[in-house]
Amino acid sequence: MTTAQQTSIEKEPVRVKIDNLSKSFGEQVILKDIDLDIAPGEIFVLMGPSGSGKSVLLKHIAGLEMPTSGTVTLNSAETSDPDTFAKTKIALVFQAGALFNSMTVFDNLALYPREHRLYSPQKIREKVMSTLRILSLENAANKHPSELSGGMKKRVAIARALVMEPDLILYDEPTSELDPTMSATISEIIACLKKEVNVTSIVVSHDRDLSLTIADRVGIIMNGEIQAIGTPTEIKNNKDPLITEFLNPKIDLDNPRYKTLE
Amino acid sequence: MKQITRALEAIGDTIILMVRSFGYLGSIPRQWHRLIEQCYLIGYTTFPIVSILSFFIGSVLALQTGYSLQGFGAESFIGAVVGLSMARELGPVMVAILVAGRVGSAITAELASMKVYQEVDALKTMNIPPERILVLPRLLAILIMMPVLTIIGNVIGWFGGAVIAQYVPFIGTDMDAYFQSLRASVAFKDIFDGLVKAEVFGFCVILIACNIGLKTKGGPREIGHSVTRAVVVSLILILVLDYFVTKALL
Numbered sequence: 001m002t003t004a005q006q007t008s009i010e011k012e013p014v015r016v017k018i019d020n021l022s023k024s025f026g027e028q029v030i031l032k033d034i035d036l037d038i039a040p041g042e043i044f045v046l047m048g049p050s051g052s053g054k055s056v057l058l059k060h061i062a063g064l065e066m067p068t069s070g071t072v073t074l075n076s077a078e079t080s081d082p083d084t085f086a087k088t089k090i091a092l093v094f095q096a097g098a099l100f101n102s103m104t105v106f107d108n109l110a111l112y113p114r115e116h117r118l119y120s121p122q123k124i125r126e127k128v129m130s131t132l133r134i135l136s137l138e139n140a141a142n143k144h145p146s147e148l149s150g151g152m153k154k155r156v157a158i159a160r161a162l163v164m165e166p167d168l169i170l171y172d173e174p175t176s177e178l179d180p181t182m183s184a185t186i187s188e189i190i191a192c193l194k195k196e197v198n199v200t201s202i203v204v205s206h207d208r209d210l211s212l213t214i215a216d217r218v219g220i221i222m223n224g225e226i227q228a229i230g231t232p233t234e235i236k237n238n239k240d241p242l243i244t245e246f247l248n249p250k251i252d253l254d255n256p257r258y259k260t261l262e
Numbered sequence: 263m264k265q266i267t268r269a270l271e272a273i274g275d276t277i278i279l280m281v282r283s284f285g286y287l288g289s290i291p292r293q294w295h296r297l298i299e300q301c302y303l304i305g306y307t308t309f310p311i312v313s314i315l316s317f318f319i320g321s322v323l324a325l326q327t328g329y330s331l332q333g334f335g336a337e338s339f340i341g342a343v344v345g346l347s348m349a350r351e352l353g354p355v356m357v358a359i360l361v362a363g364r365v366g367s368a369i370t371a372e373l374a375s376m377k378v379y380q381e382v383d384a385l386k387t388m389n390i391p392p393e394r395i396l397v398l399p400r401l402l403a404i405l406i407m408m409p410v411l412t413i414i415g416n417v418i419g420w421f422g423g424a425v426i427a428q429y430v431p432f433i434g435t436d437m438d439a440y441f442q443s444l445r446a447s448v449a450f451k452d453i454f455d456g457l458v459k460a461e462v463f464g465f466c467v468i469l470i471a472c473n474i475g476l477k478t479k480g481g482p483r484e485i486g487h488s489v490t491r492a493v494v495v496s497l498i499l500i501l502v503l504d505y506f507v508t509k510a511l512l
Contacts, residue, residue: 062387085389092387098380102372115390117292164388 013040014074014088014168014200016061021070023056023224030056031224034070038217041198043190045211048221049246054204055095057221058170061202062092074168088168091161095172097153099145105132105156106141109163131159134189150177158186162193169193171203175210183207187214208247212236220246276473279393283401283472286394293399300403304365304468305410312360316415319352320344320422328426328433337427337435341443344423349452353416355504357408358463362496366471369400370492373475374485382476397472401465408464409457416456420444455511462507467496 016038023031031053038044046054059065060072063079077084099108109128113119119127132138135155145153154177161169171190175183191214193199205211211218212232220227220235220243228238238244290297327343373396376382385392420441427435474492478484 059383062383064383064386085387089389090387092384094380094384096380098384100376100381100384101379111390112388115388115395 012075012167013198015040015076016044016168016200016202017073017076018057018061019071019073021057021060021067021072023053023060023065024068029224031060031067034221034224034226036219036226036229038200038202041194041200042216043194043201043203043214045203045205045215045218046221047205047208047211047218047246050206052221053224054221055172058092058172058202058204061168062090062170064092089164089166090168090170091164091166092170093154093157093161093172093174095176097145097157099153099156099160101145104142104144105137105148108145108156109160112160112164128163131162134162135159135185151179151182154178155182155186158189162189165197166199168200168202171201171205173205174203175205175207183210186210190214222246272473275477276469279397279473279476280401280469282391283393283397286391286398289394290398290402293395296395296399297402297406300399301407303368304361304400304403305407308360308364308407308411309414311364312357312411312415313418315356315360316348316353316419317422319356320348320419320424321426323347323352323419324423324426324433325430328430328435332432337433338439338443340423340427340433340435341440341445342447344427344440345420345444345448346452348416348419348423349448349456351456351504351508353412353419354456354460354463355500357411357415357460358467358500359497361404361408361411361464362467362471362493362500365404366467366496367489367493369468369471370475370489371485373472374478374488375482377476377478378480378482378485392476396476400468400472404464404468405461408460412457412460413453416453458511459504459507462503463500466499466503470496470499 016036018034018036021031021034022029034057036044046057048054056065060067061074061079063072063082063085066080072079074084074088074090077087079085099105100111103111106128109131110124113124113127118124129138129141132141135158137152137155137159140148140152140156145156148156154174158171158174169190174186174190178186187210190201190203194201194216203211203215212235215232217229218232218235219229220238222242228235228240228243230238235243236247323344324340327340328337331337331339331343373382376396382392382396385395424437424440427433427440428437471492474488474495478488
């Protein structure tokens with residue numbers, strides 16, 4: 001892994017603090033009184049069933065949603081203040097990639113450094129190509145997102161986040177649609193970023209293996225509420241039947257519910 | 263009551279979008295390429311349809327006027343009628359309607375699609391304001407291209423009228439007489455007023471297209487709804503504004 005060589009700049013890791021955060025869309029309550037304190041440089045994995053509010057919580061941290069009540073602070077600056085995002089570089093890896101369809105893969109990655117005039121054009125080219133090489137995407141540089149598979153799009157989205165050299169990376173289902181080998185690579189990259197450049201990472205995932213392998217702490221969210229927080233070992237040993245069932249689902253081939261399908 | 267509130271909110275959002283976008287005016291030297299691309303998309307790709315429609319609008323105007331005026335033996339005024347109608351009214355309104363249908367709809371579809379597929383969110387997380395790179399170049403491009411398209415439309419419309427005036431037997435006004443009448447009647451102010459109207463219409467069309475596109479929520483079906491809404495609102499606004507701008511310029 002050469003990520004450390006690519007992102008060798010000393011960083012100030014971000015502390016993410018969420019206090020009493022609630023979010024409703026009309027009558028529907030999505031998040032209820034969420035309290036979280038994610039330490040600088042920590043890998044925090046948020047797990048939970050579909051529709052439990054994980055991605056909405058991630059959007060609050062990225063400043064894309066505003067809470068109905070409560071606050072999100074990044075290094076003690078509230079996300080409701082637009083200046084917070086000028087001070088803290090946040091990269092969000094969207095579940096569906098959210099790549100710019102009108103641009104090539106190269107331009108997708110080069111957009112951030114170009115717009116913020118971080119480097120010379122030559123340096124940007126080198127940086128983008130070296131990041132693409134990390135994710136085995138160098139041959140896709142001149143392709144448009146519409147020409148890529150779902151898994152490749154996900155890798156491009158991660159590459160785009162890495163080029164930003166963020167202080168905080170938010171991953172929304174980073175390993176969905178990826179084969180086991182690429183999932184392992186992504187897990188390595190997430191872990192390596194913490195180890196080498198001390199970036200804070202928040203990962204929303206259904207992937208039990210990824211979560212329990214790379215996380216410093218895991219949070220389980222169900223129906224908009226945090227059910228449990230702990231180290232991977234603590235979560236594995238949690239006796240709450242809801243959590244046990246979520247982490248170790250049983251496949252019942254004789255489930256009477258599906259008999260009518262016969 | 264709910265609809266009035268929603269309409270007022272939409273007007274407020276549109277004004278805020280305009281103010282925010284022009285707040286990034288200083289970034290234009292760094293995004294010439296985007297401005298030129300938008301000028302190409304708005305101007306060059308709309309030129310053929312503007313040419314064809316202008317020609318036939320000028321032709322029909324000459325035909326109708328010639329038919330009506332022949333009873334009074336006043337065919338020599340055809341040039342003046344076509345010239346003034348195109349310069350003051352039909353040129354700017356027709357170009358604005360074409361821009362709404364062709365360019366405005368495409369812009370709304372593009373921005374709505376970017377919104378639905380989270381590309382706009384991705385820009386925000388990169389601390390790149392969408393108003394700066396998506397809206398401002400389009401607003402400036404329409405301000406540059408609208409007068410150009412309108413002048414082209416006027417000239418081709420005048421020429422269409424001249425062809426009909428000369429070659430339709432019951433009119434039979436030769437081109438020299440037609441253009442002499444046109445030159446005698448159409449003053450610089452008439453053309454300038456038409457260009458002012460075109461600028462106002464074009465600017466509003468693109469601003470509405472951008473605002474509706476960026477406000478799109480939901481799934482792919484909403485993209486279609488947004489495009490329809492943008493075109494309908496633009497068409498209504500062009501005709502409403504036409505009255506007020508004309509009155510102000512008289």
